Every structure is written in C-alpha cells, then in structure tokens.
Amino acid sequence: xxxxxxxxxxVTLSEEAFLTINCTYTATGYPSxxxxxQYPGEGLQLLLKATxxxxxxxxxxxxxxxxxxxxxxxxxxGSVQVSDSAxxxxxxxxxxxxxxxxxxxxxxxxSP
Amino acid sequence: DADVTQTPRNRxxxxxxxxMLECSQTKGHDRMYWYRQDPGLGLRLIYYSxxxxxxxxxEISDGYxxxxxxxxxxxxxxxxxxxxxxxLYFCATSDLKGQSTGELFFGEGSRLTVL
Numbered sequence: 001x002x003x004x005x006x007x008x009x010x011v012t013l014s015e016e017a018f019l020t021i022n023c024t025y026t027a028t029g030y031p032s033x034x035x036x037x038q039y040p041g042e043g044l045q046l047l048l049k050a051t052x053x054x055x056x057x058x059x060x061x062x063x064x065x066x067x068x069x070x071x072x073x074x075x076x077x078g079s080v081q082v083s084d085s086a087x088x089x090x091x092x093x094x095x096x097x098x099x100x101x102x103x104x105x106x107x108x109x110x111s112p
Numbered sequence: 113d114a115d116v117t118q119t120p121r122n123r124x125x126x127x128x129x130x131x132m133l134e135c136s137q138t139k140g141h142d143r144m145y146w147y148r149q150d151p152g153l154g155l156r157l158i159y160y161s162x163x164x165x166x167x168x169x170x171e172i173s174d175g176y177x178x179x180x181x182x183x184x185x186x187x188x189x190x191x192x193x194x195x196x197x198x199x200l201y202f203c204a205t206s207d208l209k210g211q212s213t214g215e216l217f218f219g220e221g222s223r224l225t226v227l
Contacts, residue, residue, distance in 0.1 A: 034215070043116075043202055043218030044155075089154065099145070099170070100216060104154035 002027045006090045006103035013110050019077040021106050023064075023090035026071065031092040033057075033066050033073040034100070038087040047075075047088070085110045115139045118203050118219035126227050131190040133222045135203030143206045144186040145216065146170075146178060148199040155202070161186055193226040200224075 006023045013019060025033065032051045036044040048057030053068035062077045073090060090103040116137045125131055135144065145160040147170075157170030159178040167178060175197060177189045190197055200223050204216040 036216075041220075043220045044204075044216070045218065046215050049215065099157055099160055102155045104152065 002031070002092060002094065002101040004090050004092055004101055004103035006088075006106050009087075009105075009107040011106060011108045013080055013108070015082055015110055015112050016079045017110075019075070019080045019084075019108065021075040021088055021090075021108070023073045023075065023103060024071055025073065025090070025092050027092055027094065027101075029094060030068075031094050033064070034091040034093070035062070035064055035073070035075050036089040036091060036102075038089065038105070040086070044089060080108070080110045082110045082112055084108060114220065116203055116205055116217055116219040118201075118222045120222060121220065122223045124225045124227065125193055127194055129193050129226075131193050131224065133188045133201055133203075133224070135186045135188070135219060137184050137203075137205045137217075139205055139207070139217060140183075141205035141207040141217070142183065144180065145204040145206070146176075146186070146188045147202045147204065148172070149202060149221075150199050158188065158201075190224075193224075195226045198224060198226045 003026045034049045035047040037047045038044045048059040050057040050066035056065045064073050064075045087105045087107045089105045091100045093100050119134045142163045146158040147155045156172050158176050160168050161180045179187050200221050202221050203219040206216050
C-alpha cells in the first residue's frame, strides 16, 4: 500500500535560517505529491503540489521537487520567518478514486 | 464565511454518550471526508464519500458511522463515545473532475473530549 514518511519534529530554527523537511514515499504507479500546512488552531491548507516526476512545486517561498529516482519530495525554504511556525504534512494521491495518504506531520518552530 | 463549516467546534462529553459532528460545504464538491488528528499520528481517514449514494470506510472506521444527507452535508456519529476517541476531527472536501489532482479543502476542526 501507499505510505509517506517524514522527519520527526519539532524542527526548531531561528528566523532567516534555511529549512529542509524530508519526505519520502512508497506508492504504486505515479502519484501526485503534496505539502499541506496547519497553522495553530486551523485546519490544513495546501501549500504546494507536484503531479509528475521532476516537477517543482512552489508557494510563499517554499519549494519541493518531485524526485522519482529517490521517491522523495523534500520541502525547503531559504529563509524562514516566525509566521512559518506550523505543522507541515507531506501527502500523496494516486488520483482517480484513491484518497490522500498523509505523513505524520512535522512541527516547525521559528524563534525571532 | 468558511467554505467548509464544522459544528460544533468544541465538545466535551461523557463515556457512552452519542455524539454527532456535522459538516457542510459551499464548494459544490462531490467528495467529502472525515479525518481524525492525534499527536504523533498525523491524520487518519475515518470515512469518505464520493457522492451522495456512496459511503466508504477508511482506515479507522470502527466505533464511527456517517451519513451523507445531501451533496453539501456529511455528518459523523459516535454511537457510544469512549475516551480514546478524544481527538481533533476534520472534515474535508475535494473535486476530481477533469484534470484536478485531488486537493483537499479542510474545515477548521472539531475538538472532541470524551471523559
């Protein structure tokens, strides 16, 4: 079956530091890959996505590249802000009639 | 107003009580989902529905039931609540028409505490 593994948190950074949150997946076929973000007290919202190998998703300064050869979709940001403090979830979808499979989430804490 | 609305937002109840969590959406999506979120476990799918006449169990459906009353409404019931059902519950919707790739739209969550 499908699965998503992401690094455990919390990840604690100072403002303007470089961020990487690792995500690897197991899936049959060619899934679409997603990063969702959950700010405190809110529901999840889509941050970025990639639908095929070598695609790069980007939004709000965050980027992730779909690497089929390493089955990875690592999230990166060059300079984090305090407002980026949230829980980040990696997810995949086989499309069609499948549902999303989520990783366990990684909490990011950014201090001034 | 939110596109995906959950009620109640917070609820404290006692073991053995029946609880219903309601979800309504204005996005016009066919697909609706119920997830629960627990610390360290991420999101786990309870039930999902791809249209009004379709109900499917997710990975943790035991102890829960659902009803899809209309395209816009999907409710989750706990017939006899127990303490390990204490969690944050999320409703979500999606639309897979055309070339869309299954982005989910989440409500703000319902925090349930079972004493």
